[in-house]
Amino acid sequence: MNHLKKVFRIPHEKRTTIFETLTGLFRPTHYETFPALRDITFTVAEGEMIGIIGENGSGKSTLLKILARIMKPTSWTVSVNGRLTPFLELGLGFHPDFTALENIGIYGTIMGLSKREIAEKAEDILDFAGLEKFRDTKLKNFSSGMYVRLAFSTAIQTDPEILLLDEVLAVGDIEFQQKCMEVLTRYRNEGVTIVFVSHDLGSVQRFCDRTLLLHHGEQLALGETRSVIDQYVYGRFAGTPEDAGAGMNASPVTSQGKARWGDGKVEITDVKFCNKFGVESQRFNTSDAMTIRIFYEAHERVADPVFGIAIYSEKGENLFGTNTELKNMSIDSVEGNGHIDLQIDSIPLFAGKFFLTVAVHNRAGEPFDWLDMQYSFHVITTERYAGQFDIPCRWRRSV
Amino acid sequence: MLTNHMKTLYRYRNLIKTLAWSDFKQRYKNSILGYFWSLLEPLLMLAVLYVVFSNLMKIQVEYYQLFLLLGIILWNFLARSTTLSLSAIIGRPSLVQKIYFPRDILVISICITALLMSIFESLIFVIFMLIFQVPVSITVMYVPLIVLILFIFTLGISLAVASMNVLYRDVQFIWVVVLQAGFFATPILYPVTILPANLQQIFLLNPMAVIITEARNVIIYQTPPAAGSLLYALIFSVAVLVAGYLVFNHYEPGFAEGM
Numbered sequence: 001m002n003h004l005k006k007v008f009r010i011p012h013e014k015r016t017t018i019f020e021t022l023t024g025l026f027r028p029t030h031y032e033t034f035p036a037l038r039d040i041t042f043t044v045a046e047g048e049m050i051g052i053i054g055e056n057g058s059g060k061s062t063l064l065k066i067l068a069r070i071m072k073p074t075s076w077t078v079s080v081n082g083r084l085t086p087f088l089e090l091g092l093g094f095h096p097d098f099t100a101l102e103n104i105g106i107y108g109t110i111m112g113l114s115k116r117e118i119a120e121k122a123e124d125i126l127d128f129a130g131l132e133k134f135r136d137t138k139l140k141n142f143s144s145g146m147y148v149r150l151a152f153s154t155a156i157q158t159d160p161e162i163l164l165l166d167e168v169l170a171v172g173d174i175e176f177q178q179k180c181m182e183v184l185t186r187y188r189n190e191g192v193t194i195v196f197v198s199h200d201l202g203s204v205q206r207f208c209d210r211t212l213l214l215h216h217g218e219q220l221a222l223g224e225t226r227s228v229i230d231q232y233v234y235g236r237f238a239g240t241p242e243d244a245g246a247g248m249n250a251s252p253v254t255s256q257g258k259a260r261w262g263d264g265k266v267e268i269t270d271v272k273f274c275n276k277f278g279v280e281s282q283r284f285n286t287s288d289a290m291t292i293r294i295f296y297e298a299h300e301r302v303a304d305p306v307f308g309i310a311i312y313s314e315k316g317e318n319l320f321g322t323n324t325e326l327k328n329m330s331i332d333s334v335e336g337n338g339h340i341d342l343q344i345d346s347i348p349l350f351a352g353k354f355f356l357t358v359a360v361h362n363r364a365g366e367p368f369d370w371l372d373m374q375y376s377f378h379v380i381t382t383e384r385y386a387g388q389f390d391i392p393c394r395w396r397r398s399v
Numbered sequence: 400m401l402t403n404h405m406k407t408l409y410r411y412r413n414l415i416k417t418l419a420w421s422d423f424k425q426r427y428k429n430s431i432l433g434y435f436w437s438l439l440e441p442l443l444m445l446a447v448l449y450v451v452f453s454n455l456m457k458i459q460v461e462y463y464q465l466f467l468l469l470g471i472i473l474w475n476f477l478a479r480s481t482t483l484s485l486s487a488i489i490g491r492p493s494l495v496q497k498i499y500f501p502r503d504i505l506v507i508s509i510c511i512t513a514l515l516m517s518i519f520e521s522l523i524f525v526i527f528m529l530i531f532q533v534p535v536s537i538t539v540m541y542v543p544l545i546v547l548i549l550f551i552f553t554l555g556i557s558l559a560v561a562s563m564n565v566l567y568r569d570v571q572f573i574w575v576v577v578l579q580a581g582f583f584a585t586p587i588l589y590p591v592t593i594l595p596a597n598l599q600q601i602f603l604l605n606p607m608a609v610i611i612t613e614a615r616n617v618i619i620y621q622t623p624p625a626a627g628s629l630l631y632a633l634i635f636s637v638a639v640l641v642a643g644y645l646v647f648n649h650y651e652p653g654f655a656e657g658m
Contacts, residue, residue, distance in 0.1 A: 065496075065655065068498065068499050069499035070495075070496060070497065070498065070499050070655045071652075071655045071656065072652040086497065086498050086499070088497040088498070089493055089497040092493055092494065092497055092498055093493065093494055095421065095425060097425050098421065098424075098425070102421070105417065106417055106418075106421055109413050109414045109417040109418075110414060110494070110498060110500070111498075112411075112414075112500075114413065115413060
């Protein structure tokens with residue numbers, strides 16, 4: 001058995017890229033150094049499942065490779081107690097010229113299993129993959145689906161103590177992913193320590209006790225998964241509204257020709273999206289609150305204006321629209337600068353980019369200012385879902 | 400450190416075995432004549448060299464066919480191990496970038512694959528020995544030692560070229576030329592005795608020359624090796640192995656990134 005704690009400490013990792021090797025053996029090569037990871041310190045307790053999230057290029061995979069001892073940190077140390085099974089690629093060491101059985105043997109040996117263990121497991125593996133009939137078929141004659149099934153079932157039979165999981169599981173059809181999740185759950189229940197790198201916040205949310213957030217190689221947050229995901233989705237200033245604005249600016253999309261019209265009596269000067277912390281943001285989590293704040297400037301006193309919005313999908317489908325009139329809100333008049341908020345209690349949309357049209361017009365529908373799909377925001381989902389949007393509902397069953 | 404590494408390698412013995420054996424099998428899997436090809440290669444080389452050197456160059460050596468064949472097989476082992484090792488690391492990106500095990504295992508397993516192939520080729524040599532009815536004496540007891548020395552020497556060089564080739568891909572081009580030069584600078588086609596005495600001493604500084612010469616002596620000519628010659632070759636080879644490991648360890652941390 002291994003000890004209770006694993007201490008990782010890896011600051012100052014530098015990666016060098018060298019392209020100029022072919023030109024000469026003795027010519028000095030040019031190095032470009034950039035710190036892929038800086039000052040990362042964390043420990044994972046035995047049986048814990050920790051997630052690592054972050055944008056592309058934030059150092060997630062590098063960190064995993066360092067944990068797996070594939071890369072060496074430039075300074076400081078990593079200590080691991082227990083048998084570590086990296087699961088960074090499916091079908092590692094598989095060779096197309098060998099049969100399924102032979103490949104299971106090769107993979108198992110690479111993973112450090114003994115001959116006997118491999119022999120014992122070979123049947124289970126073939127059985128799980130549903131490939132008993134093809135045990136002596138060369139791998140190159142496998143369909144890609146069979147290949148993945150074999151690779152996966154081989155991989156999960158290695159009885160890991162510590163599992164490093166990269167995004168390999170993100171590939172494959174729904175059934176395959178489902179299987180992966182089942183295995184993950186099983187491992188968790190068996191007390192396997194898991195380090196899980198993923199872009200799929202939903203899985204991270206569901207499985208990980210704690211989560212590490214990386215940003216440009218720096219450890220931005222480490223803690224309870226829910227709050228770390230919030231921080232990732234809403235940027236680094238989440239929870240500190242006074243810092244707002246330094247982060248992101250609402251983006252008026254480049255105005256394309258006729259996307260704006262109206263007589264300009266009331267002008268929409270800006271639109272901001274605010275998250276549940278009251279901080280401006282571009283990214284939102286499904287089912288979180290959101291406020292759309294419309295800034296306007298009325299060049300003259302205008303009576304009884306109507307403010308409205310419409311939300312479009314990326315394909316341009318109109319998903320939703322409303323205005324102050326439909327919501328039975330009447331505004332006596334506007335003059336000068338001001339803003340009006342539309343509060344959404346729970347964003348029903350699932351992952352994607354969405355466009356927003358904002359408009360102000362009179363009761364007759366004649367626009368003062370109409371900005372057609374000029375603003376956009378992103379939604380990230382951490383739920384398991386099917387379809388495009390959430391319909392609030394629950395199951396009931398009476399016996 | 401040394402004993403530690405030996406222990407680690409011992410733990411990974413299954414992996415070494417599997418890699419070496421699967422590589423060996425894979426080489427012949429898709430050819431109809433299979434293993435036969437590996438016998439044909441030295442035979443063809445022998446035929447060409449024999450025709451050229453026994454008829455045109457008029458080299459007078461007892462059992463010249465055997466003399467030549469043994470030289471070719473031993474040299475081929477060195478040449479094959481080192482050439483295959485050039486891609487030991489860079490040829491297996493998924494193993495290097497996706498999982499950890501001591502990287503020298505990749506080189507060791509290639510040398511073992513090459514050794515298996517050479518042992519297989521030696522069948523031809525045994526058949527030739529029978530055909531020419533060359534008597535065998537007790538001196539063949541030296542063969543395992545000679546093979547061991549050759550293996551140590553080859554592994555040392557293989558480790559060095561394999562690791563350097565990751566960062567400097569031109570090592571593979573340079574190495575081919577070095578091998579060519581080595582082939583002629585080593586008494587493979589000719590006995591070292593055709594050289595003037597002082598030159599002989601210089602040629603025999605080359606451990607491959609010693610290895611091949613002594614292998615011929617003990618196998619074909621029933622002569623025990625010259626005093627100290629094998630000891631010299633052994634010390635030289637161990638030094639090469641140590642140097643090879645130093646080079647390998649120097650470049651090893653950069654493997655995953657350098658590919």
